[in-house]
């Protein structure tokens with residue numbers, strides 16, 4: 049399996065992704081840890097390979113959305129409500145952005161953090 053592009057760890061070896069929160073539409077949500085079923089071979093997530101009590105690697109089929117509790121990949125919370133081609137979700141480890149790659153290393157403070165990434169490339173400046 050490949051490395052996680054966000055935390056840089058080998059997915060079959062890492063116990064958890066280092067991403068611990070998402071900023072969705074400018075609001076911070078702590079991620080939901082893997083507890084109980086479903087868990088795959090060797091006690092690891094059958095999709096992304098993390099261990100019980102870990103955080104899934106971003107993009108895992110089995111990660112619940114911390115905002116609505118549905119499947120994060122399909123719930124739509126990370127989409128701009130007015131333009132579904134615009135992605136409005138940041139993955140952060142502590143207060144440092146790790147996804148999208150264009151913003152990696154950026155520090156995010158408390159409060160709202162407006163960011164939108166167009167699915168086809170950099171966001172148009174709408175300010």
Ligand SMILES: [Zn+2]
Nearest residue numbers: 052055065105
């Ligand atoms: Zn990861």
Ligand SMILES: [Zn+2]
Nearest residue numbers: 093096104108
């Ligand atoms: Zn997973």
Ligand SMILES: [Zn+2]
Nearest residue numbers: 113116123125
């Ligand atoms: Zn959601």
